[in-house]
Amino acid sequence: MDIQAACSKAIRMENVVKTYGAGETAVHALKGVSLCVYPGEVVGLVGASGSGKTTLLQCLGAIIDPTSGLIELGGEVIYDNGWKKEDLRALRRDKIGFVFQAAYLIPFLDMLDNVAIMPMLAGKDNDKARARAMELLKVLEVDHRARAKPSELSGGEQQRVAIARALANNPPFILADEPTAPLDSHRSLLVIKLLIELAAQYQTAIIVVTHDDKILPHFKRIYRLRDGIAYEEEGMGRPFDE
Amino acid sequence: MINLASKEIAHGWVRYVLTGIGLGLLIGVTMIMTGLVRGMMEDALSLARGTYADLWVVQDNTMGPYAETSTLYDDVARSIAGLPGVEEASNVAYLTVQAKHAGKDVRAMVAGFEHGKPGQPPYLIAGRPITKSRYEAIADNKTGFKVGDKINIRRNEYTVVGLTSKMVSSGGDPVIFLAMQDAQEVQFQKDNTSIYNDRNRLAANPKINRPGNSGLLEAVTDMQQSNHKVNAVLVRIQDGHDPEIVAETIRRWKHFEVYTYKQMESILLVKVIANALRQLGMFMVILAVVSTAIIALLIYTMTLGKIKEIAVLKLIGAKNSTIAGMILQEACGLGLIGFLVGKITATILAPLFPKRVEFLVFDSFVIFFITVVICVFASLTGIRAALRVQPASAIGG
Ligand SMILES: Nc1ncnc2c1ncn2[C@@H]1O[C@H](COP(=O)(O)OP(=O)(O)OP(=O)(O)O)[C@@H](O)[C@H]1O
Ligand SMILES: [Mg+2]
Numbered sequence: 345m346d347i348q349a350a351c352s353k354a355i356r357m358e359n360v361v362k363t364y365g366a367g368e369t370a371v372h373a374l375k376g377v378s379l380c381v382y383p384g385e386v387v388g389l390v391g392a393s394g395s396g397k398t399t400l401l402q403c404l405g406a407i408i409d410p411t412s413g414l415i416e417l418g419g420e421v422i423y424d425n426g427w428k429k430e431d432l433r434a435l436r437r438d439k440i441g442f443v444f445q446a447a448y449l450i451p452f453l454d455m456l457d458n459v460a461i462m463p464m465l466a467g468k469d470n471d472k473a474r475a476r477a478m479e480l481l482k483v484l485e486v487d488h489r490a491r492a493k494p495s496e497l498s499g500g501e502q503q504r505v506a507i508a509r510a511l512a513n514n515p516p517f518i519l520a521d522e523p524t525a526p527l528d529s530h531r532s533l534l535v536i537k538l539l540i541e542l543a544a545q546y547q548t549a550i551i552v553v554t555h556d557d558k559i560l561p562h563f564k565r566i567y568r569l570r571d572g573i574a575y576e577e578e579g580m581g582r583p584f585d586e
Numbered sequence: 587m588i589n590l591a592s593k594e595i596a597h598g599w600v601r602y603v604l605t606g607i608g609l610g611l612l613i614g615v616t617m618i619m620t621g622l623v624r625g626m627m628e629d630a631l632s633l634a635r636g637t638y639a640d641l642w643v644v645q646d647n648t649m650g651p652y653a654e655t656s657t658l659y660d661d662v663a664r665s666i667a668g669l670p671g672v673e674e675a676s677n678v679a680y681l682t683v684q685a686k687h688a689g690k691d692v693r694a695m696v697a698g699f700e701h702g703k704p705g706q707p708p709y710l711i712a713g714r715p716i717t718k719s720r721y722e723a724i725a726d727n728k729t730g731f732k733v734g735d736k737i738n739i740r741r742n743e744y745t746v747v748g749l750t751s752k753m754v755s756s757g758g759d760p761v762i763f764l765a766m767q768d769a770q771e772v773q774f775q776k777d778n779t780s781i782y783n784d785r786n787r788l789a790a791n792p793k794i795n796r797p798g799n800s801g802l803l804e805a806v807t808d809m810q811q812s813n814h815k816v817n818a819v820l821v822r823i824q825d826g827h828d829p830e831i832v833a834e835t836i837r838r839w840k841h842f843e844v845y846t847y848k849q850m851e852s853i854l855l856v857k858v859i860a861n862a863l864r865q866l867g868m869f870m871v872i873l874a875v876v877s878t879a880i881i882a883l884l885i886y887t888m889t890l891g892k893i894k895e896i897a898v899l900k901l902i903g904a905k906n907s908t909i910a911g912m913i914l915q916e917a918c919g920l921g922l923i924g925f926l927v928g929k930i931t932a933t934i935l936a937p938l939f940p941k942r943v944e945f946l947v948f949d950s951f952v953i954f955f956i957t958v959v960i961c962v963f964a965s966l967t968g969i970r971a972a973l974r975v976q977p978a979s980a981i982g983g
Binding site for chain 2 (some may be wrong): 402407408433434435436437438442444445446448449450451452453457460461462464465466470493509
């Protein structure tokens with residue numbers, strides 16, 4: 345498949361610059377990042393702490409605005425040199441599954457509703473939304489705590505609920521910022537395997553930021569951020585042994 | 587969609603309810619203040635209203651009988667009763683006394699009235715009307731007297747035969763109704779020493795105590811001891827007659843001051859209790875303003891306390907209306923709890939006040955409406971702040 349054509353269905357960044365602040369205190373987090381993630385592909389994003397991984401993901405996830413450059417999701421232009429698409433919130437809700445570096449669950453909702461709120465916000469009725477949420481909690485092995493509040497759960501459990509929330513609306517794009525950091529190795533592998541299977545099944549384009557050596561070998565392709573630029577690397581693409 | 591407001595409230599309900607109760611106490615105090623103002627107005631009007639009179643005829647150039655002293659002879663009523671358009675006219679006398687019972691002094695206002703005429707006690711809550719013309723009394727239950735109690739006013743003893751409710755003077759003193767004759771006696775009665783002294787003084791006056799004309803001294807003494815005076819004449823107008831026109835006739839032909847009920851009402855509210863009312867009203871306004879500010883601040887800070895959750899909600903794509911709805915519902919819920927707690931507090935505390943506290947449904951409604959408006963307004967300010975929150979701020983720090 346023609347790379348340009350494939351890219352038109354996926355995540356595309358063209359020369360994206362992000363500068364925090366201005367003048368002497370300005371931080372040049374991204375200095376011209378270009379990358380492309382195809383549908384059905386899970387790509388790793390690595391780099392030293394402070395290299396701009398979170399910044400990159402937040403630009404893609406329509407959470408912060410890039411300073412300049414072009415961002416396309418599924419062929420749709422989100423940002424173009426200062427211009428931005430209008431309803432970014434609906435985009436976040438319907439198209440993008442975001443797993444943050446911390447869980448950021450809603451403290452007054454139990455685990456089930458923290459996940460179910462995504463399909464609810466998208467207009468599904470409560471029963472269907474909760475059924476979908478329960479299904480995901482089972483897959484992520486936190487269904488036994490479905491009725492607990494976030495404050496009653498461990499960091500790892502919270503993170504798995506956050507992952508379930510990101511997947512709940514079956515979004516075409518998933519952006520995960522160190523999703524496995526608070527997880528043990530068994531659960532880390534479970535999550536990454538789930539993401540790879542999901543990508544294959546639904547043609548989801550997924551970016552996973554990670555420092556984790558245990559999961560890194562499973563990516564086929566990796567981008568490395570250095571000095572505000574993204575460099576593409578070949579991954580090992582190791583299969584999961586049963 | 588689940589109701590986010592109810593989930594949030596349930597999550598931190600102790601704090602929420604405590605806030606609501608705090609709010610309620612504030613609203614309760616404001617309600618009592620309003621009740622005191624209303625009570626004062628109702629008290630001031632109660633006696634005048636209880637007479638069911640259409641006109642008050644008083645001494646010329648006075649604002650009597652409640653605002654000023656007014657004295658008329660008791661035959662005035664008869665001459666007024668004959669005027670066209672007058673259904674009936676009756677004498678009334680008002681004076682402040684200390685009524686004694688069982689070693690206790692009660693400050694009260696004696697109201698003298700004529701049987702079956704304007705000025706007689708309105709409905710009784712206990713006992714019976716006065717049947718003997720002498721030495722029976724009907725007391726307001728605020729005096730603390732019971733039916734059957736023997737009470738002393740000046741030198742005479744009266745038996746309480748009936749009780750009224752909420753009949754007080756403009757100063758808030760309970761009313762004791764006596765038959766006209768008794769009231770006149772109380773009002774103009776002199777003690778034995780002064781009767782004795784007066785008589786001696788007259789006897790020592792050679793112009794009056796002339797030899798050969800002993801009848802003169804007797805006549806003057808009688809006149810001096812007489813008590814054929816009253817404070818006002820109450821008039822009820824015949825159906826189909828204009829009180830204004832009848833009043834004008836009395837003014838022109840009899841040279842008395844005449845007030846209609848409306849005029850009497852404004853004398854009582856504007857002249858008699860104006861200062862007290864202004865004082866209390868001023869306090870009420872300040873309290874209302876302070877309560878408003880506190881309620882607004884409370885709800886605003888409550889919203890600001892949720893900024894983080896709101897940012898996460900925005901992050902996952904919740905609509906502004908969803909977020910605003912949540913804040914608004916919580917604010918209104920708080921207002922509702924506050925109002926209910928306030929109403930309960932006010933109802934419990936009201937009887938502890940020595941003066942009448944009157945809760946009108948209209949006032950409750952107005953206070954409820956104002957509370958809701960404050961809550962909505964305060965939460966709108968909060969919502970404005972909340973909606974300006976950048977979703978990225980949820981994940982910063
Ligand atoms: N809101 C902000 N304002 C100013 N500077 C920021 C802001 N957010 C990030 N930065 C700076 O931008 C640079 C990139 O930060 P970013 O969070 O993207 O790094 P990261 O690769 O995710 O790091 P880590 O691995 O520690 O999570 C850092 O130097 C950081 O200090
Ligand atoms: Mg980061």
